[in-house]
Amino acid sequence: MPAIEILVPKAGARLWQKIVIERLRAAGHDVGVAHALGNGGWPLSMRTASAFERRLFRRAGPGLVDLADIAEAPATAPPALRFDLAGTASGGNVPTLRLAFDGSFSDTAVLAATAAGRLPDIEAVLDGEIVARAAPMIDKREAAILAADDVLARAITLAVSLVGRMAEGMPEAPPSLLGEGGRDAVRHAHQPFLRPYVFSALPRLGREALRRARFRHAHWRVGYRFTEGPGVMETGKLGTGWRQVPDDGTHFYADPFPFEWQGRSFIFVEDYPHATGKALISAVEVDETSTASTPTPVLEEPFHLSYPQVFEREGSIWMLPEASASNRLTLYRAERFPDRWTPEAVLLDGMAVSDATLLEHDGRLWLFATDRDGYGSTSDTLVVFHAPALKGPWAPHRRNPILIDRRKARPGGAFQRIGGRILLPVQDGTQGYGGGLGLSKLLQLDESDVQLSDPTPIGPAPVGPEGDWPYPQIHTLNRVRRLEVIDGIAAVRKR
Numbered sequence: 001m002p003a004i005e006i007l008v009p010k011a012g013a014r015l016w017q018k019i020v021i022e023r024l025r026a027a028g029h030d031v032g033v034a035h036a037l038g039n040g041g042w043p044l045s046m047r048t049a050s051a052f053e054r055r056l057f058r059r060a061g062p063g064l065v066d067l068a069d070i071a072e073a074p075a076t077a078p079p080a081l082r083f084d085l086a087g088t089a090s091g092g093n094v095p096t097l098r099l100a101f102d103g104s105f106s107d108t109a110v111l112a113a114t115a116a117g118r119l120p121d122i123e124a125v126l127d128g129e130i131v132a133r134a135a136p137m138i139d140k141r142e143a144a145i146l147a148a149d150d151v152l153a154r155a156i157t158l159a160v161s162l163v164g165r166m167a168e169g170m171p172e173a174p175p176s177l178l179g180e181g182g183r184d185a186v187r188h189a190h191q192p193f194l195r196p197y198v199f200s201a202l203p204r205l206g207r208e209a210l211r212r213a214r215f216r217h218a219h220w221r222v223g224y225r226f227t228e229g230p231g232v233m234e235t236g237k238l239g240t241g242w243r244q245v246p247d248d249g250t251h252f253y254a255d256p257f258p259f260e261w262q263g264r265s266f267i268f269v270e271d272y273p274h275a276t277g278k279a280l281i282s283a284v285e286v287d288e289t290s291t292a293s294t295p296t297p298v299l300e301e302p303f304h305l306s307y308p309q310v311f312e313r314e315g316s317i318w319m320l321p322e323a324s325a326s327n328r329l330t331l332y333r334a335e336r337f338p339d340r341w342t343p344e345a346v347l348l349d350g351m352a353v354s355d356a357t358l359l360e361h362d363g364r365l366w367l368f369a370t371d372r373d374g375y376g377s378t379s380d381t382l383v384v385f386h387a388p389a390l391k392g393p394w395a396p397h398r399r400n401p402i403l404i405d406r407r408k409a410r411p412g413g414a415f416q417r418i419g420g421r422i423l424l425p426v427q428d429g430t431q432g433y434g435g436g437l438g439l440s441k442l443l444q445l446d447e448s449d450v451q452l453s454d455p456t457p458i459g460p461a462p463v464g465p466e467g468d469w470p471y472p473q474i475h476t477l478n479r480v481r482r483l484e485v486i487d488g489i490a491a492v493r494k495r
Contacts, residue, residue, distance in 0.1 A: 001167045002080035003030040005094070008070045009086045010035035012042075014107060016064040016152040017085045019375075020159045027164060032075030036086040042067075045194040046111060046145075049201075053145040056205070064152040064375060065111065065145065081166065083159070097162070098125045099155055107152065108193070114138065114147035116196035117204065119406070119430065122155055124162055134158045134404035137380035137429040142208040144201040153376025154404050161401055218434070219492040220254035221247055222269055223469055226290060226482045233416050233423055233479065236439065236456055238486070242469045245284050245292050249492055250274060253282070253295060255307045255355075255476050256485035257414070259338075261317070265483050266338055268319070270306035271295055281308045281321055283338045286483065298339045299332065307355045307476075309414060313390060318344070324352040324378065329369075331391065345391040354378045357411040357424070361445050365390060368424065370410045371401065379429045382409040384450050402450045406430055412437050413478045425477040426455050434475045434489050 004024065008017050025031050042050070050063065062068075082089065082096045087105030089096060098105055102113040102120035113120035124132040136154035138147040222245040232238055245253050245267065255270040264285060271282035282295035299305060299321065307322035317334040319341055329348040332341040347367070348356075356369035367385040372378045381404050384397040403409060406429040413425035421441050428436040438455025445451075458477065471488025478485050 001029050003032065003075035003077040004163065004167075005032045005034055005075060005079035005082045007034050007036040007082065007084045007086045007089050009088075010037070013068055013070040014064065014152070015062055015066050015068040016107075016156055018068040018070050019064070019156050020085065021070065023156065023160045024163060027160065029163065029167065030075050030077060031073075032079060033070060033073045035072055036084070037088045042108075043193070045197065046108070049115075049193075049197055050145045053143055053205075057140070057143070057146060059146065063145065064149045064156075065107070081163070083163065085159075095127055097166075099123070099159065100125055100130075101151070101155070107155075110148045110151045111144060112193050112196065114151065115144040115193055115201045117141070117200050120151055122151070122158055122404075124158060132158065132162055135380070135406050136404060137377035137406035137409075137433075139377045139379075139433060141432045142201075142204040144197055150376045153373070154380060156375065157373045157381055157401060158404060165399075214493060216252075216274065216492045216494060218252065219249075219274075219490050220252040220270075220272075220434075220487050221245070221471065221490050222253045222256045222267065222284075222485060222487050223471075224256070224258075224267060224286060224290075224292065224483065224485045226265075226286075227484055228482060231479050231484045232458060232477055232486070233418055233425075233439065236458055238458065238469050238474075240468045242486070243290055243292065245269065246294050249495070251295070252492075254487045255322075256487055257308050257310050257478050258480040258483040258485050259310045259317075260480055260483070261337055266310075267292070267483070267485055268298070268308040268310050268338075269295060270308065271297060272306075279304050279306050281305050281319070296339065299341045301326070309356075309358060311358065311414075318390070320347075320356060320358060322353075322355055324354050324372070327352055329353055329356050329367075347387075347392055347394050348385065352378070353383065355411045357414060359415045359422070359445075361422070361442075364388060366445060367394065368411050373401070377406075377429070377433075379410040379427060379433060380404055380406045382450075382452075384445075386447065397450060398447065399449060403452075408438065408440050408452055408455045412476050415442070416479065424452065425458075426452070427475045428455065428457065431473075434473050437474045437477055 082094045084098045100123040102109045122134045123130045136151045138150045140146050223242040225241040252272045253269040257268045259266045267284040270279045272279040280300035283298045284295050285293045303325040305321045309320045319332040331345045333344040352372050353369040356367045359366045365387050371383045382402040383400045385394045387394040408426040410427040412427040423439050426440045437458045440455045441453040443451040473489040476487045
């Protein structure tokens with residue numbers, strides 16, 4: 001591989017920059033490190049805010065925005081690429097790659113943006129031209145320092161994947177991440193932090209603390225309906241006729257997947273007891289009068305389970321639940337439907353993937369999921385895998401990660417074929433986790449590339465003649481024949 005020279009600040013190097021260097025070296029790149037002028041240490045306001053938030057949220061250890069020691073070290077050969085993580089290098093005879101945060105080469109701009117409540121994007125700039133763009137998800141929108149960690153986690157992902165593609169002679173980024181070429185949108189103005197932190201971030205933290213004192217942190221409810229005609233996938237609207245799965249407030253139910261068996265209709269859900277804080281999978285039966293049974297547990301593990309995609313294939317019934325806490329994706333087979341399941345195969349090992357969604361396309365099987373990639377949000381980095389058969393072997397797509405985009409990276413239900421189109425419900429994290437759902441069309445899927453359209457938002461429908469689902473924040477949509485299911489966040493007071 002060609003040698004790479006990475007520039008880091010002599011004073012003020014960050015932990016995220018150190019991790020970029022370590023991961024590139026671990027991938028086999030010939031990496032040299034040189035010091036450059038940098039932005040120096042944090043001002044007192046940033047250091048105070050960091051200590052306050054880490055104590056408030058009980059985060060031990062340093063964050064990605066914290067300072068780190070990075071020693072100089074030469075590469076074994078003259079560099080073919082300079083990667084300026086300091087953001088201060090002048091032009092030279094070696095192609096130079098930089099990362100811009102919210103329009104600035106300084107990573108302190110991330111903290112200024114998150115303090116003000118903005119969602120900063122990241123742009124990769126090669127010799128003045130934007131060659132890739134990422135839209136990170138922020139899980140804790142009320143915070144500033146922890147939100148900056150989420151953004152810088154995707155700076156690591158983007159940096160490592162982009163350098164890997166360039167070293168392999170691959171186009172710099174998939175079309176879904178390409179920005180407008182031929183322009184330099186980067187500004188170098190000072191980004192204030194203290195004022196937006198005091199007048200925006202602190203009030204947000206206060207409002208969230210009051211909300212959590214009175215209400216459950218999250219309480220999802222599942223809706224269902226039988227419908228003969230076009231559903232949400234066809235119309236893009238929630239419409240009417242929704243009923244709710246029974247809920248006594250001690251559990252929440254989310255991630256519904258319907259399944260029909262021997263003329264009976266079932267809904268499999270994530271079942272989260274608030275008392276334990278660890279979810280399992282339960283099943284609900286819906287009769288012809290649209291009456292739903294009380295959810296009954298059918299699968300529990302020592303780790304958290306959710307997103308129970310149930311399907312029939314090769315004469316058996318299978319479940320592919322999310323189990324990212326186990327660092328595996330395990331396929332289960334029904335020994336006795338619907339209440340006895342046995343692990344059949346580990347499809348992915350050593351990866352904390354979320355909401356893996358299966359698709360058969362052009363003679364191969366595909367899995368779409370999100371990967372936390374070590375740090376940051378679980379909802380903004382799309383990875384794809386393919387296999388010749390259900391039990392594998394499963395191989396990563398050559399372009400992984402496919403995209404970094406809070407609007408459409410994380411699946412929100414099974415693929416559906418409608419009118420010659422293949423549609424995927426996708427979670428929109430712009431307003432935070434569970435903030436909304438959209439529909440993306442699959443534009444290309446083969447071993448060379450993966451492309452999804454920008455999502456068309458769904459709902460929320462107004463309560464009244466045009467809609468009767470009362471929860472505007474939804475993040476799962478599925479349908480099997482007549483049975484259609486969704487979920488939504490409800491405000492439930494603590495007891």
